Amino acid sequence: MFTVYGTSGQLFRGTIEQLRQVGGVGALARAHRVQAVGRDGRDTTSGQTGGSGSVGAKATPGDELHRGALQAYTQTQKGTPQRHPLSTVSDLMSREVITLPDSATVLQGWQVLSDKAVGQAPVVDARGRLVGLLTRADLLQPERLPTPDQHALVWRALMLQKVSDIMWTPVPGVGPDSDIRRVARVLLDTGLPGLPVVDDHGQVTGFISRTDILRAVVTDPPLDLWG
Helix, strand or coil: CEEEEECCEEEEEECHHHHCCCCCCCCCCCCCCCCCCCCCCCCCCCCCCCCCCCCCCCCCHHHHHHHHHHHHHHHHCCCCCCCCECCEHHHHCECCCCCEECCCEHHHHHHHHHHCCCCEEEEECCCCEEEEEEEHHHHCCCCCCCCCCCCHHHHHHHHCCEHHHCCECCEEEECCCCEHHHHHHHHHHHCCCEEEEECCCCEEEEEEEHHHHHHHHHCCCCCECCC
16 A cells, blocks of 8 residues: 655655655655665684694683584574565564654755765654655755855855755555565655655655665575565
């Protein structure tokens, strides 16, 4: 089930087919999110054996703790990982969602996106209900940015604007039990980097992004995304 929220509250609730007929929810310039993709998992203790027949320095308590941790990790990797179906938003969504109050300034919004290393954040009103979505693309639109020859006060005025003046609104929201494929379809149709996940009262409970969907596709062990 999809919804659309704006500054006046819920504007729509229905299926993806009905959502496509809602005016004002169209394409958006894409914002990109950059994330780390992995970490070197090599065992750096190679060559530092600690058995009774080993030759070399005596193992320290720190070495023993390190070795024990590695053995415990190895035990968790034994056995054949079982595939399981991932078919709804609740299976993939990020639950620790970052939101912005609609009273925040553009400067505050930019700082949050930068500090949290995210490309977008849902905007909520004083009651925590979804009213919009702020993306890096919103902040970097050339026609919105002052030119280099303009006075510093112009830049200051921009930074003091409310995010509610430049956010993407109305914005689609999605329920946690919605089908992932339909969410992917909405992301393609709108060009949005992701959708806020909301409950029946418009409260933001999570966020489902392109990255979340792609991560599920490439995760090892393989996941039966459409099972």
